[in-house]
Amino acid sequence: MSVETIKMSAENMNAALTVPASLGRPVTINQLALRYRLLSQDAQLPVLATSDSAAADVFACLPVGREVTVYSSKNDKQVRTITESQMVRVEPFSRVLIPLGWAVAVPSGYSMRIYSRSGLTLKHGLVVANGQGIVDADYRHEVFALVTNISGCTVEVRHAERIAQMDITPILSMRQTVVEMSDDEWFTTDRTGGVGATGVR
Numbered sequence: 750m751s752v753e754t755i756k757m758s759a760e761n762m763n764a765a766l767t768v769p770a771s772l773g774r775p776v777t778i779n780q781l782a783l784r785y786r787l788l789s790q791d792a793q794l795p796v797l798a799t800s801d802s803a804a805a806d807v808f809a810c811l812p813v814g815r816e817v818t819v820y821s822s823k824n825d826k827q828v829r830t831i832t833e834s835q836m837v838r839v840e841p842f843s844r845v846l847i848p849l850g851w852a853v854a855v856p857s858g859y860s861m862r863i864y865s866r867s868g869l870t871l872k873h874g875l876v877v878a879n880g881q882g883i884v885d886a887d888y889r890h891e892v893f894a895l896v897t898n899i900s901g902c903t904v905e906v907r908h909a910e911r912i913a914q915m916d917i918t919p920i921l922s923m924r925q926t927v928v929e930m931s932d933d934e935w936f937t938t939d940r941t942g943g944v945g946a947t948g949v950r
Contacts, residue, residue: 792850804914810850811908835908874900
């Protein structure tokens, strides 16, 4: 697939993610600049599949010789080296740290979130193991997709496969305070019970 890219620099803070050239003019995400550092010549930047996509697809970067960390269903750590097949097997209930081949400079006040792709989840049982990966603004190392296999069958993840999706999320600062209040002062909503109190119907 041919790709168009908006050029990014430290001075130009109106950069964008890449989109397929077939869509015409590249689409920006709220004009937020993302600066990438490519760590592999085989890496691909995130791509918006359509002009209205809420998240950009990210691609597995599995060139020959790349080492991939795997934890088995029994929590045994393994390091596998990618061969000519350019793929890694994800056994049922194992976790694999899939390299993406790039680092990113997320602007302060934001984070990058890595999510499962619905098609991979439905058809193959591959999900982001920790619900969603969080890339902090001060994290400047390689970004990975930590995936697990919730199916009963081994799944093969191949180089350049769309393995997950990502977006950029604003971060709200928190100010935490401990208060002393009675139950009458604290429970001021209509809800009358705790976990499971609302039922399933």
